[in-house]
Every structure is written in C-alpha cells, then in structure tokens.
Amino acid sequence: MAPTRLVVLISGGGSNLQAIIDACESGEINAQIAAVISNKADAYGLERAKQAGIATQVLSHKDFDSREAYDTQLMSIIDSFIPNLVVLAGFMRILTPNLVQKYIGKMLNIHPSLLPKYQGLNTHQRAIDANDDVHGVSVHFVTEELDGGPVILQAKVPVLKDDTADTLAKRVHEQEHIIYPLVVKWFSEHRLTMEADYAVLDETKLPAHGAQYPQ
Ligand SMILES: Nc1nc2c(c(=O)[nH]1)N[C@@H](CN(C=O)c1ccc(C(=O)N[C@@H](CCC(=O)O)C(=O)O)cc1)CN2
Numbered sequence: 001m002a003p004t005r006l007v008v009l010i011s012g013g014g015s016n017l018q019a020i021i022d023a024c025e026s027g028e029i030n031a032q033i034a035a036v037i038s039n040k041a042d043a044y045g046l047e048r049a050k051q052a053g054i055a056t057q058v059l060s061h062k063d064f065d066s067r068e069a070y071d072t073q074l075m076s077i078i079d080s081f082i083p084n085l086v087v088l089a090g091f092m093r094i095l096t097p098n099l100v101q102k103y104i105g106k107m108l109n110i111h112p113s114l115l116p117k118y119q120g121l122n123t124h125q126r127a128i129d130a131n132d133d134v135h136g137v138s139v140h141f142v143t144e145e146l147d148g149g150p151v152i153l154q155a156k157v158p159v160l161k162d163d164t165a166d167t168l169a170k171r172v173h174e175q176e177h178i179i180y181p182l183v184v185k186w187f188s189e190h191r192l193t194m195e196a197d198y199a200v201l202d203e204t205k206l207p208a209h210g211a212q213y214p215q
C-alpha cells in the first residue's frame with residue numbers, strides 16, 4: 001500500500017512531530033511526512049524537520065489581516081503537498097470553518113487533557129488548580145468546535161501532590177509520544193473516518209500505559 005502522505009502543522013518544540021518522524025523512519029507507520037508547516041519561524045520543530053530531510057514552510061499569522069486570509073493561504077500550501085492526513089502537533093492557531101470543513105475527517109489534533117475536560121489552553125495548570133488526581137491527553141478529529149471533535153484515543157496520567165504545570169506536562173508528553181504515532185498508524189491502516197467504529201482498531205495494539213477508548 002502506498003504510504004500515507006502527511007502534512008504536519010506545528011508552532012513549537014515539535015516533540016510530537018519527532019515521535020511521528022521516528023515512527024515513519026522506523027517503518028512502524030507506513031507514512032511519509034510531505035511537509036512541516038509552522039506559524040512561528042523560531043519553532044524548534046522546523047529544525048527537527050530539516051534534520052530529517054523534510055520540506056518546511058513558515059506562514060506567520062502576523063503577516064495577515066484576518067484568520068480567514070491566513071487560512072486561505074494555509075489551505076493553498078497544504079493542498080500543494082496533496083496530503084491524505086493533516087496532523088496538528090502543537091499547532092496553536094484556531095482554524096476557521098472553511099479550512100476545517102475542507103479537511104474534515106482527515107485532520108487530527110493532540111490535546112493535553114482528557115477531553116471533554118479542559119478544552120482550550122493552560123490545561124495542566126487547570127487540572128492542578130482543580131485538585132484533579134488524574135489528567136491526560138486526547139487525540140481527536142478536528143472540527144469547527146475547538147477541541148470538540150470526536151475523540152479517537154486517550155491516555156491517563158496521575159497528578160502528583162507536588163506537581164507543577166511543567167512536571168505534569170512532562171508526564172503527559174511521554175504518553176503523547178506513544179498515542180499520537182499509534183493513531184496515525186491506525187489512520188494509515190484503516191483509513192479512519194469520523195464515524196469510525198472504534199472496534200475496528202485492534203485493542204491489543206493499545207499501549208499498556210492506560211490508553212482508553214472514549215466512553
Ligand atoms: N477549529 C479548530 N481549530 C483548532 C482546533 C480545533 O479543534 N478546532 N484545535 C487546536 C489545538 N488547540 C488545542 O488543542 C488550541 C490551539 C490554539 C488555541 C488558541 O487559543 N489559540 C490562540 C492563540 C494562542 C497563542 O498564539 O498562543 C488563537 O488562535 O487566537 C486554543 C486551542 C488548533 N486549532
């Protein structure tokens with residue numbers, strides 16, 4: 001089967017991008033990253049992509065007068081790489097309805113909370129402030145509703161009494177790097193749709209660390 005063509009959108013360090021790069025390079029995922037696009041020129045994820053020989057492009061939102069104008073240009077760039085799947089990996093811009101609808105069912109996001117809890121930003125601190133004893137991460141389809149799309153896979157981590165947002169984020173990151181490549185692999189093998197019967201996904205492949213299907 002031809003490898004799934006990925007376009008990955010980032011804004012920062014790119015550790016999730018790196019996990020997907022590694023999984024593609026090892027053959028774990030039958031996919032290739034056609035391009036990495038960042039809205040921040042100083043995103044270290046761009047360096048990770050360059051070191052892996054992956055095409056990169058920077059599209060700064062500051063160069064556009066509106067979200068719609070930015071997304072129109074972003075769509076044009078994404079389309080030029082003819083992706084089967086668009087992967088948001090720490091991409092920190094809210095996408096407009098036109099762009100979301102164009103890629104509906106073939107755009108994924110990773111969000112650092114157990115959705116539907118804590119949509120939006122600053123999720124780790126919010127979990128600590130709420131005295132939660134469990135936190136985690138969700139991989140979901142992107143829809144117009146911010147962080148409201150169908151959840152595909154989640155992973156849980158404990159919140160420790162002395163946790164800071166940084167120590168909790170580090171624990172969550174470890175799980176992100178397991179479940180995101182796994183979901184991309186499932187997409188590449190099963191051509192996941194938003195109406196997917198999650199039973200199609202082989203539960204035995206779930207990492208032992210407590211990943212769970214949405215209830
Ligand atoms: N239409 C959608 N767009 C995006 C989704 C989505 O589900 N639907 N997921 C987000 C990712 N995300 C959380 O997982 C997220 C990203 C950015 C923001 C946000 O408030 N961004 C601000 C700018 C913040 C900054 O620059 O630091 C903004 O866009 O004004 C919230 C949640 C990606 N997009």
Ligand SMILES: NCC(=O)N[C@@H]1O[C@H](COP(=O)([O-])[O-])[C@@H](O)[C@H]1O
Nearest residue numbers: 012013014015016017090110111112
């Ligand atoms: N709302 C989106 C969001 O907060 N996403 C989060 O950004 C980080 C990106 O890290 P990375 O750049 O090292 O992959 C990840 O923790 C991801 O869950």
